[in-house]
Amino acid sequence: MYRPKLAQVIIVILMLAVLSTAALIHLIWQRAAGENIEEIVASLDAQTAASVRNDLSRTLSLVSSTAEVVRSIFFQGAISANDEVKREFLFLSLLREQPAIAWIGFGFPDGRFFGSHATADGRIEMVEIGAAEAGELRPLRRDLYRPIPGDIFFEERIRAESAYVALGAPWYRLGKENGDPVWTVTNVLPNGFEPAMVLSKRVVTFGKFTGVVMAAVSLRRLSEALQALELPALGKAFVLDSRGRVLATSQPSDGVMAAHFSDFPASDAIATAAAEAVAANQVDAFRAVVSNALLGPVFVSSSRLPFENWRLVIATPRSTFASGIDKNIRRIALVVLAMAALAAATAVAFANFLFARPLARVAEQLRAVERFSLESIRHHPTFLAELNDLSQALKRMAAGLSAFARYMPLDVVRSLVEGGVEPKPGGELCADYQEVGGSIPFKARDAQSTVTSAIDRGSQVGGRSTLPIGRSLSASILQIATAALARHLSAVATARLSHKVLILELCGQLNSHDYLPTSDHSSLPGSAWLSMLRGGSNGRTSGTTRTPVVNLNELPSSFG
Template identity: 25%
Template sequence: MEGESGRNDESLPAGHRSFRVSLVLAFVGLIVVSVLIIGVQTYLANRQVVLDVSRSLVSRTADTVVAETHRYLTPAIQATEFLRVRFAGRQGMLDDRLETHTDLLGVMRTLLRASPDLAMLYVGDRQGRFLCVIRLPDGRLATRFIFRHGDGRKERWYYPVGSPVPEIHTREFPADYDPRDRPWYQGAQRDRGRFWTDLYLFASTRTPGVTVSTPVLDDQREIGSVIGADIAIHTLSEFLQTVTIGRRGFAFIVNSKVELVAYPNPQRLIPELMDSFQPVRVSDLDEPWVVPAVAVYRQNTRTSAWRFMAGDEDYLVQLKDLPPETGSDWTVVVLAPERDFISGIKASQRTSLVITLVILLGATVIGLHLARGISRPIEHLAREMRRVEQFDLESPVVIRSRISEIHQMVAAFTSMRHGLGAFSRYVPVHLVRQLLARHIEPKPGGKPCCMTLLFTDIQGFTALSHTVDPATLMIDLSEYFDWLSRIISRHHGVVDKYMGDGLLAFWNAPEGDAEHADHACQAALECQAAVDQLNARRTAAGKYPLVTRIGIHTDDVVVGNVGGSDRLNYTVIGSGVNLASRLEGANKELNTRILISEATRQHLSEARRATLVDQGEIALRGAAGPIRVYSLAAADVPVKRV
């Protein structure tokens, strides 16, 4: 045994050592590292428990804010829906006389009194009339009515008490307000459903708020009017002031434009220049950890919860969208510094961790070095094996290791890869990858499938083969087939076989392709363009051109494995294959280059159908009767558009 071991050692390249020795050294290093793992286990376990509790607290806080916001918005939603149903009987139109809307005014006043957070309720119709009940700063309810008068419109204000219409003061003047020009009207009209405006300042109170609106349809399903409700946002901001998460955490609300809707400090929602109000974007805040939180939120495509770092601190973030039934694009954001929750644990564990780290520092360096020497080449080799699993045989294998067993594995793997690379020249690699990905077993058998078949042939090849040296002809055909095969593969097709100067390809197997007919037609057009380019080069070099004809047919055929026990061919069988070949030959009679059948046309998109040229009905050998055929307009002179 010693002599055999010695002979093996002598055969190793210089500088290599036994994998066993490396494994022993790595095991010793792992024992040392285990001490470190035991030392920090308590800290990590306690920290995880606290973080889980804090995440749960942040999530519950977000749920609470969502529920409160939903509760806050619900009266406005219910009010607009109630008025929409109530107003639908009027065909969605207002009248120019206020007294005809006494009942409607009563309902609007009742809804406003029942919902203190509603600032206004109003209706605007498609002729520019406008009826509004507004809550004044002193709490009284006023009525604003815009009606048609002659060739124009007038605006009248009522300040009633008790009943809907009694007037204690009225003022009237020409109306310059048109509800049809307002975002709340246009948004509901455009969406034909509930619409929420962006944040803006109410003209009456100079406080921020939003409007929810909904359209009223007449009997012809046309929008007769739009009902709106204004909601002041300051109550939501006041509620957010009461939300506490740890010592420094808080919650706020943003819309899909990442603009602030509600914030614990309501003054942040109102810019200093009141005459040019613009919603405040989160990026405008000077909070050092709020802006990065929303930036990470946008990069994570609305992931609901995560951690991120800003400065030297980690933060917990929770996002919750409002329920879909609100129709709002608002999102609740809850932020809390992680340190607020784990600072106590860090203080208690710091001393023990420092001591453990000092003791194990030297052993860790050795262990990491050995682990790196073992794991890197093995991981690299595993990645290369995964590439081979996907039949990726083109990338070079460069794996260096001082461990002899790994060196031998790499050598064997490289030899195997070279062998597979040589073998891949005889099989369609793209097809093998698809078969492997779909876990199709290599055994005889097939299944019916609707597929698009493409058949090509070179015009006058028989005569050409008698005049050109066979070796030269084989090289020319190889270049020709390489061009066509690459184009077919790029358009999701599979090259079935080469038959002399012909080629058979198919689409929709083994991977499904909903646009298989379109892809086959596009591939045919690009093949002809490529052949034209190739022939231009050949003609310039004094060589014969390879004029190509293509036939395309879509039919139900059987696709699968056929062959003996030692060799299989993944192919298609059926009358559709012969028909594709007959279509290719019919190009000669019709003086075309690409012919497709009516069956293929039925599977094409409307855009592709528009490019076809109807060549009429022709009789094909093997077909039950005459079939209608088409050529692609990009390749032929148009005869009649389909």
């Protein structure tokens, strides 16, 4: 199983700490920034909606008051609807003073129409459509004027024919049938296709119905009002009616006014996001976030307008406000990576200096203790007090184990450890052992009794126990230690026999016919033994070195 090193663990922990801290701070900051962006967008949308509502309310009020002025003048008979000069002066004056109004007109009961119109290029035209037989085109007169400071300048008169009949217009029919002002949205006016909001009022003069007065605001004017708003970059506003038709927009696509969201080109990502939000929320007022492949998240809000269940839809890409935040996020990510790299390098240096190297030295010293190589144990000072204390403790432990070597040979213990044998009390062993040098043969049939007997005999010679081993030895220890014990016990027994020979000689009890064993499996008489011990002949016979040696099983009974 793989076990990581301490330096690696420290690096990983430090990296996790740095990255987790950075991630936590980043998430908290990003959440706060996101909430702030949503609050900012909501505030801007609310301000935009309020501005549009106020502008629309002022315009509608202006249209209503203008139509009421005309109706009152005709109702009071101050100016007759058939007086061409006075009505033209009245309509022209009102139109010049109210630039938000596109049309001021009057429809007669016979289908005739007269009105003043503010064109898109800033000119004013007076339009009159005369009477005609059913199914025939009606005569059309258009007088064009160019406003100048304090007055107007007549440019030209255009005569033509028109198929427009006021009697069939929705604004005329609804105004005639209702006594109260009526608002309608129409696409066709006397000059052709022009979507507009039209207010119509029934006019009665001296109890007789004389016609319907109308005042209209072009939806183009509403789009211009939306364009005048200080919307965020890439943001767009839409005015929808109760059926979801697009009446005005702050940024017409390719200069064309679309009637539905489906009419916008596919490249208009803002219109696409607004359409998705409107389709997903079947209510007038809502706030939503729509994901777009081109712009990312898009904030979409909807609020009601004070006219015919209209509503204002504002779509603003999140990138408009969050582009700087996203850029800072990328910068922070690079800074975090740099900090993580610096932290990793610092962790490597400190982990190696403070932990890895000192612990590696301690581990090496522990392995030396395991092998009983106590002479290699040294104290290595370290910066950390705990590791320094551990190194000193190892040195003291090595000194204690060295003192233990006085009672147990280190070769025996080292062989035991290297063999991986676990020492256990008790056990018996029967084996043959041979001196490594070949000079002292040693045989044992009952290892435990023989070795124990030899230890007892050796302890009587020196007056103290030569090995701190009890009478019951572990079988595993005997397996490894017998070779060393054989050499040691043979030397002890030989020394014991030598002392016996000297004592017998002094006491006069050593007979010349007593034969004692030697290293070449032969025997010598007691006199020869005594001579070798005293340094006489040294046992040299025929070029062969003969050494007094003891075979434990062949000692005379008198030497027991």
